Amino acid sequence: MADIEELASRIAEKLPELSRHPNPVKGYLTLKLEDAAKLPQAAAALKALGFDYLEMISATDWLGAVKPEGYIRNPNPIVFLPEGATPQSVPSATPGFPYRPSFELLWAFADLAAKAWVFLKCEVSREAASVPSLSGLYKGADWQERELFDLMGIRFEGHPNLAKILTPDFLVGHPLRKDYVHVKDRFDE
Amino acid sequence: MSSTAEKTMKTDSMFINLGPQHPSTHGVLRVGLTIEGELITKAVPDIGYLHRGTSKLAEVRGYHHCVVLTDRWDYVAAMPNNLVFCLAAEKLMEVQAPPRAEALRVLMCELNRVASHLLFFGTYGIDIGAFTPFLYAFREREMILDLFEMACGARLTYNYIRLGGVMADVPPEWLAKCREFVDYFKPRIDEYDTLLTYNPIFMARTKEVGLIPAADAVSWSLSGANLRGSGVCYDVRKSDPYCGYERYSFDVPLGQTGSCWDRYFCRVQEMRQSIRIIEQVLGGLPEGPTMAAGVAKIPKPKPGEAYAHVEGARGDLGIFLVSDGQASPYRMHVRAPSFLNLAILQELLVGNKVSDVIAILGSIDIVLGEVDR
Numbered sequence: 001m002a003d004i005e006e007l008a009s010r011i012a013e014k015l016p017e018l019s020r021h022p023n024p025v026k027g028y029l030t031l032k033l034e035d036a037a038k039l040p041q042a043a044a045a046l047k048a049l050g051f052d053y054l055e056m057i058s059a060t061d062w063l064g065a066v067k068p069e070g071y072i073r074n075p076n077p078i079v080f081l082p083e084g085a086t087p088q089s090v091p092s093a094t095p096g097f098p099y100r101p102s103f104e105l106l107w108a109f110a111d112l113a114a115k116a117w118v119f120l121k122c123e124v125s126r127e128a129a130s131v132p133s134l135s136g137l138y139k140g141a142d143w144q145e146r147e148l149f150d151l152m153g154i155r156f157e158g159h160p161n162l163a164k165i166l167t168p169d170f171l172v173g174h175p176l177r178k179d180y181v182h183v184k185d186r187f188d189e
Numbered sequence: 190m191s192s193t194a195e196k197t198m199k200t201d202s203m204f205i206n207l208g209p210q211h212p213s214t215h216g217v218l219r220v221g222l223t224i225e226g227e228l229i230t231k232a233v234p235d236i237g238y239l240h241r242g243t244s245k246l247a248e249v250r251g252y253h254h255c256v257v258l259t260d261r262w263d264y265v266a267a268m269p270n271n272l273v274f275c276l277a278a279e280k281l282m283e284v285q286a287p288p289r290a291e292a293l294r295v296l297m298c299e300l301n302r303v304a305s306h307l308l309f310f311g312t313y314g315i316d317i318g319a320f321t322p323f324l325y326a327f328r329e330r331e332m333i334l335d336l337f338e339m340a341c342g343a344r345l346t347y348n349y350i351r352l353g354g355v356m357a358d359v360p361p362e363w364l365a366k367c368r369e370f371v372d373y374f375k376p377r378i379d380e381y382d383t384l385l386t387y388n389p390i391f392m393a394r395t396k397e398v399g400l401i402p403a404a405d406a407v408s409w410s411l412s413g414a415n416l417r418g419s420g421v422c423y424d425v426r427k428s429d430p431y432c433g434y435e436r437y438s439f440d441v442p443l444g445q446t447g448s449c450w451d452r453y454f455c456r457v458q459e460m461r462q463s464i465r466i467i468e469q470v471l472g473g474l475p476e477g478p479t480m481a482a483g484v485a486k487i488p489k490p491k492p493g494e495a496y497a498h499v500e501g502a503r504g505d506l507g508i509f510l511v512s513d514g515q516a517s518p519y520r521m522h523v524r525a526p527s528f529l530n531l532a533i534l535q536e537l538l539v540g541n542k543v544s545d546v547i548a549i550l551g552s553i554d555i556v557l558g559e560v561d562r
Binding site for chain 1: 515
């Protein structure tokens with residue numbers, strides 16, 4: 001694997017507007033993109049630098065602890081638990097942790113020949129969760145963006161076919177949002 | 190047919206469903222095909238039939254419980270699934286598995302790769318119309334599953350690789366049995382080549398079909414044998430080594446044209462390389478504990494983010510894990526190779542004949558449990 005500092009200086013020459021992220025992905029070079037609208041330019045510059053492999057697109061909802069209403073909880077399927085016990089532990093919020101109403105998107109680009117990885121992070125607000133699509137630059141972005149749209153509800157502007165991909169048509173909401181509440185459907189009975 | 194005849198002959202386009210229940214889709218996958226005569230003009234893969242929401246389930250489970258969820262993605266090769274989650278969680282927890290555990294992890298993952306490629310080899314033969322190789326492949330695969338059963342009690346969903354090491358050391362007689370298998374299996378691969386690899390009918394069905402140029406393979410984020418079949422050298426074991434893979438010597442088999450046959454051939458060659466690695470691990474298995482000291486019963490890693498990826502049987506399998514200091518992962522994202530490999534189907538199938546759809550779909554080697562997660 002390529003050396004992180006060397007890689008950082010190589011990218012900084014071409015992309016001075018990207019700063020090192022204060023909260024990096026452990027062991028990998030993580031850069032911060034301030035303005036989501038600048039994503040296509042940054043991605044194109046990275047692609048020109050040799051990062052032509054889009055390894056992953058992910059997103060984190062920083063709203064806080066996950067809501068228990070997002071899960072199907074009754075009837076209790078674990079027979080060893082006492083009557084009325086909750087089958088899963090529901091996490092609580094960590095005191096002092098900077099939760100905030102925003103999505104943090106993460107793109108991982110790889111330069112296969114140089115064995116180098118770079119992660120790009122960008123924060124967008126939950127209300128207007130929309131970023132430009134990379135499907136024109138990387139065909140691999142197509143389904144990954146559809147997955148995030150389906151599960152997180154993030155819009156990727158310019159995607160040719162931003163439709164649901166994993167969840168069924170009747171499912172309401174975006175399940176990986178922390179405030180997702182499950183609406184009962186005919187399969188819950 | 191002459192080109193003028195092709196132009197003058199008008200055929201109505203027809204829509205047909207391939208799947209969701211069809212033996213050649215290897216699971217519940219529906220492909221909506223629009224065909225004109227024998228030619229495919231549009232292909233729309235429809236997935237999600239097996240979506241169980243493991244990323245959401247992980248958010249209310251402890252880290253140890255999540256290992257169980259990982260078994261259910263790629264159920265044909267579950268060991269790398271266990272491994273990649275443990276590697277990501279260990280990065281968050283700042284735990285390092287002891288040398289013997291690392292060697293056992295490598296051993297199990299390579300055995301699982303052979304088992305998975307054997308399943309591909311057998312079922313791909315059936316897809317093309319050769320039934321015999323399947324029987325041979327399953328004879329050998331059974332022996333690997335027996336080895337797994339002996340080591341951890343399960344044949345499919347192992348939960349063997351745990352946070353900080355492995356579940357338990359292998360039984361004393363296991364290593365001898367594993368050597369026995371390696372000695373038995375080595376000459377079998379040459380047998381496969383005579384059975385299927387160089388079979389003229391098989392080659393005619395696969396050699397010029399489903400060509401993926403290297404640039405397309407990279408752009409579609411393919412990985413595993415699908416990427417290497419196009420001649421792009423990318424193997425996580427070499428590029429971003431984990432569990433001490435840099436200590437073992439093995440080659441990365443590459444294809445030339447990116448045809449179905451190239452992808453098939455890469456997998457068969459990979460079995461040889463896996464056997465090479467297994468022999469090296471068996472030759473120098475370090476002594477010592479198989480579990481790191483001080484792994485908490487309920488781990489609460491410090492807030493942070495980690496990404497780990499391994500070369501699974503189907504390609505670059507990655508996990509992005511976020512912790513906010515609670516006992517459950519705050520966010521788990523799976524970079525599933527089958528999911529990304531399958532996406533190219535919408536482009537790859539267009540322009541092919543209906544009879545080649547199965548050959549192309551089979552050569553991508555997907556597991557729907559991993560596509561849908």
